[in-house]
Structures are given as C-alpha cells and as structure tokens.
Amino acid sequence: MKKEITVTINGEKRTAEVEPRMLLVHFIREQLLMTGTHIGCDTSNCGACTILVNGKSIKSCTMLAVQADGKEIITVEGLATTQGLHPIQEGFHLNHGLHCGYCTPGMMMRAVELLENNPNPTEEEIRWGIAGNLCRCTGYNNIVKAIQYAGAKMRGEQLPSTEPEFV
Amino acid sequence: MIPAPFDYAAPNTLAEAFALLEQHGDDAKILAGGHSLIPMMKLRFASPAFLVDINNIPGLSYIREEDGYLRIGAMAREADLDHSELIRSRYPIFTDASKLIADPQVRNMGTIGGNIAHGDAANDHPAVMLAMRAEVVISSAEGQRTVPIDEFFYGFYMTAVQQNEILTEIRIPIPPAGTGNAYHKLERKVGDYATAGVAVQITVDGKGFCTYAGIGLTNVNPTPMRAARSEEALLGQKMTEEAIAEAARLAAEDCNPSDDLRGDEEYKRAMVGVLTRRMIHKALERARR
Numbered sequence: 001m002k003k004e005i006t007v008t009i010n011g012e013k014r015t016a017e018v019e020p021r022m023l024l025v026h027f028i029r030e031q032l033l034m035t036g037t038h039i040g041c042d043t044s045n046c047g048a049c050t051i052l053v054n055g056k057s058i059k060s061c062t063m064l065a066v067q068a069d070g071k072e073i074i075t076v077e078g079l080a081t082t083q084g085l086h087p088i089q090e091g092f093h094l095n096h097g098l099h100c101g102y103c104t105p106g107m108m109m110r111a112v113e114l115l116e117n118n119p120n121p122t123e124e125e126i127r128w129g130i131a132g133n134l135c136r137c138t139g140y141n142n143i144v145k146a147i148q149y150a151g152a153k154m155r156g157e158q159l160p161s162t163e164p165e166f167v
Numbered sequence: 168m169i170p171a172p173f174d175y176a177a178p179n180t181l182a183e184a185f186a187l188l189e190q191h192g193d194d195a196k197i198l199a200g201g202h203s204l205i206p207m208m209k210l211r212f213a214s215p216a217f218l219v220d221i222n223n224i225p226g227l228s229y230i231r232e233e234d235g236y237l238r239i240g241a242m243a244r245e246a247d248l249d250h251s252e253l254i255r256s257r258y259p260i261f262t263d264a265s266k267l268i269a270d271p272q273v274r275n276m277g278t279i280g281g282n283i284a285h286g287d288a289a290n291d292h293p294a295v296m297l298a299m300r301a302e303v304v305i306s307s308a309e310g311q312r313t314v315p316i317d318e319f320f321y322g323f324y325m326t327a328v329q330q331n332e333i334l335t336e337i338r339i340p341i342p343p344a345g346t347g348n349a350y351h352k353l354e355r356k357v358g359d360y361a362t363a364g365v366a367v368q369i370t371v372d373g374k375g376f377c378t379y380a381g382i383g384l385t386n387v388n389p390t391p392m393r394a395a396r397s398e399e400a401l402l403g404q405k406m407t408e409e410a411i412a413e414a415a416r417l418a419a420e421d422c423n424p425s426d427d428l429r430g431d432e433e434y435k436r437a438m439v440g441v442l443t444r445r446m447i448h449k450a451l452e453r454a455r456r
C-alpha cells in the first residue's frame with residue numbers, strides 16, 4: 001500500500017506517493033529526478049549516497065523514503081546559491097578534490113556536517129570524519145585539503161594555498 | 168537491492184506501537200536506526216510484512232545518571248553518545264567503542280537499543296554491556312521488566328525481547344571510585360565488524376586489590392560472551408602482571424571463535440589474549456586517575 005509523504009528538499013516542499021519499500025535514494029533520483037546523489041555500493045559502505053536529513057549526514061541507500069516524511073533534506077543540488085558555490089564546492093574545485101567525481105556529492109555532504117559540528121578540525125579529525133566515504137581516485141589528500149579550505153573560508157580566515165598535490 | 172514489499176507505520180506513542188505489534192504478531196518488526204535491519208531486508212535475509220517505525224516516539228533518547236544508574240534510552244544514537252559530555256567525561260569505554268563502530272553516517276542513525284536488540288555477536292555494544300553488567304529494560308502493554316545482560320542474549324539474532332515487546336532502556340550501575348574501563352576491537356578497516364573485541368571494567372580498592380571485574384568479548388562466540396573464568400581469576404587478587412596474564416590466557420582459552428575471512432581460530436584466540444591484557448592495563452590506568 002502506497003503512503004503519502006511530504007519532504008522539504010533543498011528548500012522546496014514536495015509531496016508524493018511511495019511504496020514503503022522504496023529507498024530514499026531511489027525516491028530522490030527516480031521520483032524527484034535529482035541525480036546529483038549517487039549510488040555506489042548500495043550496501044551502506046561507500047557513502048556516495050550521503051545527504052543531509054534534518055542536518056545530519058546519512059546514507060540514503062539505507063533509509064526508506066517513508067522515514068523521511070516531514071523531514072528537511074539537503075542534497076548536493078542544494079549547496080550552491082545565487083551568490084555562487086558553497087565553500088565546500090569551491091574547496092573541491094580549487095584543490096582538485098575530485099577526479100572522476102563519483103564520490104564527490106557524498107563526500108561534500110558529509111564534509112558539510114563535519115564542519116558544522118567541528119568548524120576547525122585537525123587533519124586527523126577530517127580523516128576520521130570521512131571514514132564512511134570511499135574514493136577510488138584521489139588518494140584523499142586533496143579531499144582533506146578541500147575540506148580544510150572550506151573550513152578556513154567558513155571561519156573567515158585567510159585561505160590556505162590551493163596548490164594541489166600531485167602524487 | 169530493494170526489500171520485499173511490506174506495510175509500514177510510524178506511531179507516535181509506545182501504546183500505539185504495542186497495539187501494532189500485537190495486531191501483526193510474528194509478521195511485524197521494529198525499525199529503529201535501520202542500519203542492521205534495512206541491509207538485511209535488502210539482501211532478503213529478513214522480509215517482515217510489517218514495519219513498526221519507533222523513531223517518532225518521543226522521550227526514548229536520553230542519556231543521564233539517575234538513582235545510581237547511567238540510563239540510556241533505547242533510541243539514543245551512537246552519535247548522541249559521541250556528543251554527550253557525560254559520556255565523554257565519565258564513561259571512556261563508550262568513546263573507545265563508538266569510534267570503532269561503523270562510520271559517522273551510520274552512527275547518526277544506529278541506536279544503542281538496536282545494537283543490542285539485534286542480538287548479533289559481531290556488534291560492539293553487547294560486550295561493553297557485559298563488562299559493565301548492564302540491565303535491559305523491556306516494555307510491553309502489560310508493563311516493564313528488567314533483564315540482566317547475562318540473561319539477554321539467547322542465540323544467533325535471538326534475545327529476551329519477545330514479539331509484543333520493545334527494548335526501552337539500558338541501565339548501567341554507576342561504577343564506584345577506583346573504577347576504570349576500556350574497549351578495543353581489531354578491525355581490518357574502518358567500519359568493519361570485529362575480528363575480535365574485548366571490553367573490560369575493573370574496580371580496585373585502596374590497597375590495589377580487585378573488587379570488580381567485568382570482561383566481555385565481541386565476535387568470538389555465537390553470542391556475546393562473558394569471560395567468566397578471567398573475571399574470577401582477577402577478583403580479590405592484587406593486580407599483578409601474573410594475574411593479568413592469567414586472565415588473558417583464560418579468555419583466549421574459553422572463547423569459541425570460528426575461522427572466517429577475518430582470521431582463523433588460532434589467530435583470533437591469540438588476539439583475544441592480547442586485547443584482554445591490554446584492555447585490563449588501560450582500565451587500570453584509568454582507574455588510577
């Protein structure tokens with residue numbers, strides 16, 4: 001039996017009918033047609049499907065769409081504003097925080113909550129903080145730099161050099 | 168992977184949840200954080216016809232000390248433990264464990280009640296609860312009952328929680344002065360289940376004699392396991408290197424690990440021995456602070 005759910009996604013209220021077994025990531029990609037959120041492993045391991053639900057980063061392949069009823073969702077599509085890129089997007093861009101880009105939306109959504117909880121993380125805290133996100137390309141160093149850049153920008157500090165590290 | 172079809176309700180009160188469990192009987196399953204249940208449903212290891220989502224029931228996620236107990240509501244998330252000042256300052260064993268449980272996104276969802284109610288010897292909280300001699304509060308339409316942790320795990324995925332019941336609270340006796348505790352697990356990579364894990368809580372009196380010993384083992388037995396002979400070997404003893412080595416030896420001897428991709432039996436026994444010794448030392452260090 002289908003259930004009616006209402007979510008606020010990237011600031012917009014959407015109401016839809018879903019089967020209870022529909023996963024939140026499928027709802028977002030296939031019903032709301034926002035394909036920025038990726039599916040990597042489909043087993044809660046890779047973090048490609050990470051989004052924010054009521055401000056908390058979660059893996060949307062392991063949540064049911066019905067569980068999101070009444071909740072506030074932010075996906076990668078919700079990061080940029082008319083003012084321009086979000087600091088985390090700018091950080092990934094300037095620091096070469098991506099190669100193929102598959103992990104990037106999830107990585108950025110996770111980083112947003114990490115910086116929200118801990119605005120000035122150490123490198124170690126960043127690495128633990130993204131432990132649930134796998135990247136097969138970058139070797140993580142430039143991702144860490146991108147998050148450090150975003151942290152500095154959000155704290156209003158002088159920005160670290162954006163010389164990417166080539167290994 | 169998509170779970171088999173099911174029907175779903177998210178009641179706002181415990182009373183409604185009990186009524187739904189009553190109505191759907193064996194077809195119903197409780198949905199807490201969903202981070203064990205949903206993966207199992209996707210793999211079709213579980214296909215309940217009805218899910219009772221208890222996330223909308225308020226008042227089940229507290230973490231507080233009261234009446235001599237640390238009381239943790241079943242719906243407290245791993246992340247709530249991470250962020251709790253009370254836990255960070257007074258219960259370092261949880262900080263040890265939570266850092267090793269899954270990853271930040273999973274910890275935002277996974278609940279402490281679900282971690283225990285799942286009844287999986289690979290989960291980390293059961294061993295911690297054994298070490299601390301927790302009690303589990305189980306509620307139903309008829310009222311509440313309290314089950315000591317030693318009588319909670321029946322078998323593989325089976326616990327004392329019956330079909331019409333909900334685990335509502337974990338209760339841990341507040342440890343007296345002179346107590347220290349610690350947890351560590353060996354994992355192949357971040358987010359992996361334990362190759363072997365050991366939780367220890369020790370109390371020593373002013374003269375250095377052991378007045379309490381709790382030792383729980385993760386993933387080296389079909390159910391979460393108390394290293395009972397190791398505890399006996401320490402109780403009443405001076406905490407010498409020999410006494411600690413003997414406790415570690417007994418834990419390695421008494422556990423029942425099986426060969427799998429994480430290691431063979433011999434290796435896992437050896438690791439139980441090493442971890443038991445190290446965690447006793449770490450607990451003692453913390454007890455002296």
Ligand SMILES: Cc1cc2nc3c(=O)[nH]c(=O)nc-3n(C[C@H](O)[C@H](O)[C@H](O)COP(=O)(O)OP(=O)(O)OC[C@H]3O[C@@H](n4cnc5c(N)ncnc54)[C@H](O)[C@@H]3O)c2cc1C
Nearest residue numbers: 197199200201202203204269277278281282284290291334
């Ligand atoms: C990638 C990944 C890695 C993980 N790594 C670890 C790890 O290293 N260590 C670890 O310990 N765990 C790990 N887990 C498991 C995770 O901690 C789960 O969240 C936890 O085991 C179950 O808690 P839950 O709240 O998600 O429960 P759910 O998945 O919602 O429920 C699990 C079971 O318990 C029952 N249940 C839940 N709550 C109650 C209740 N209050 N009363 C009665 N029955 C209830 C459900 O009906 C179900 O049968 C991992 C999970 C994932 C996805």
Ligand code: FES
Nearest residue numbers: 040041042047061
């Ligand atoms: S697709 Fe969700 S964690 Fe990999």
Ligand code: FES
Nearest residue numbers: 099101135136137
């Ligand atoms: S950039 Fe390719 S997986 Fe991370």
